[in-house]
Amino acid sequence: MFDIVKGHEHIKRFFKNAYKNNKLHTTYLFKGREGIGKRLFAKVVAAMILCENKGNSPCGFCKHCLKIKNMIENPDTDNPHLDLIEIKPMEGKNEITVDDIETILTTTNFPPYEGKARIFIIDNCHLMNKTSANMVLKTLEEPPENTYFFLITSKPDALLPTIVSRCQQVYFNPKGLEKYIDIPGFSREEIKALINSGSGYIQSQDDIEELKREREIALFILESIFNKSSFIEIEKEIQPQIEKNTREDNSRLFFIIYTFLRDILAVKSESENLINRDFKEKIEEISAKTSPDFIFELFEIIKKTQTGLYFNLKPIQLISLIITEGRRVKL
Numbered sequence: 003m004f005d006i007v008k009g010h011e012h013i014k015r016f017f018k019n020a021y022k023n024n025k026l027h028t029t030y031l032f033k034g035r036e037g038i039g040k041r042l043f044a045k046v047v048a049a050m051i052l053c054e055n056k057g058n059s060p061c062g063f064c065k066h067c068l069k070i071k072n073m074i075e076n077p078d079t080d081n082p083h084l085d086l087i088e089i090k091p092m093e094g095k096n097e098i099t100v101d102d103i104e105t106i107l108t109t110t111n112f113p114p115y116e117g118k119a120r121i122f123i124i125d126n127c128h129l130m131n132k133t134s135a136n137m138v139l140k141t142l143e144e145p146p147e148n149t150y151f152f153l154i155t156s157k158p159d160a161l162l163p164t165i166v167s168r169c170q171q172v173y174f175n176p177k178g179l180e181k182y183i184d185i186p187g188f189s190r191e192e193i194k195a196l197i198n199s200g201s202g203y204i205q206s207q208d209d210i211e212e213l214k215r216e217r218e219i220a221l222f223i224l225e226s227i228f229n230k231s232s233f234i235e236i237e238k239e240i241q242p243q244i245e246k247n248t249r250e251d252n253s254r255l256f257f258i259i260y261t262f263l264r265d266i267l268a269v270k271s272e273s274e275n276l277i278n279r280d281f282k283e284k285i286e287e288i289s290a291k292t293s294p295d296f297i298f299e300l301f302e303i304i305k306k307t308q309t310g311l312y313f314n315l316k317p318i319q320l321i322s323l324i325i326t327e328g329r330r331v332k333l
């Protein structure tokens with residue numbers, strides 16, 4: 003079943019060996035960029051732990067593997083594996099509260115329901131609020147028998163150091179992922195550039211189209227700092243897309259803006275090595291109008307503004323702020 007996850011071969015080897023030699027830790031922290039396959043990986047490791055046929059890979063056909071496969075394919079299934087529990091913020095909420103982690107507290111005193119172990123996946127674990135983080139920490143300090151925790155985050159810096167120190171850390175990086183992706187009409191180089199532009203994993207023409215749209219918007223936001231378009235025009239252009247984005251999509255949008263800033267600096271220093279090579283002309287146009295100092299200022303402005311995403315400010319307000327602040331500093 004490990005082939006469900008594309009790439010990350012060394013991490014697969016690491017887990018297969020750890021399992022074969024009975025050296026699995028109880029708590030792992032999976033860190034790395036959004037969309038790179040961390041959560042999927044955790045589910046496959048969960049299948050390995052629960053699988054009836056102990057090998058160094060989940061068999062894929064016992065009742066545990068089949069149930070987990072179904073959970074992977076149908077995230078909203080009403081027949082989930084009862085010992086694989088995913089914890090994430092409630093719909094529309096920006097934090098993981100004590101209510102969300104209640105299952106950890108209530109179930110760990112009892113044996114697993116269906117299998118020989120119980121596995122918790124805490125997705126976006128950096129969103130745990132102080133109380134829930136401390137309660138999880140307590141559990142991690144004295145882990146219940148046959149219980150495993152996979153904490154997943156793209157923002158490890160936002161975690162309590164006491165939690166991080168309890169975890170075995172595993173870093174997922176996008177290097178080499180392009181080898182596993184075949185999309186008609188796109189070269190390996192182009193796919194690699196797209197992955198590096200912040201997409202995480204892409205596997206279809208649709209993903210590429212959507213990513214392209216997001217990159218156009220990121221570029222449009224940067225261009226707006228340098229031209230005189232009105233905020234009504236700007237909003238009209240970007241609102242429809244941003245409106246339907248999830249918070250994760252929007253933080254990806256910010257990441258993509260960073261890659262364009264990085265490319266503008268690259269052009270400034272006459273490097274040919276651009277992440278967004280397909281937008282080269284426009285990047286050169288902006289680059290001609292600006293100085294490296296200003297680009298560094300923009301990095302700072304965007305970084306500061308981005309934290310607003312986590313305080314429920316509307317993305318469109320944050321983007322207006324970036325453009326206003328950028329225009330002001332440029333003067």
Ligand SMILES: [Zn+2]
Nearest residue numbers: 053061064067
């Ligand atoms: Zn199995």
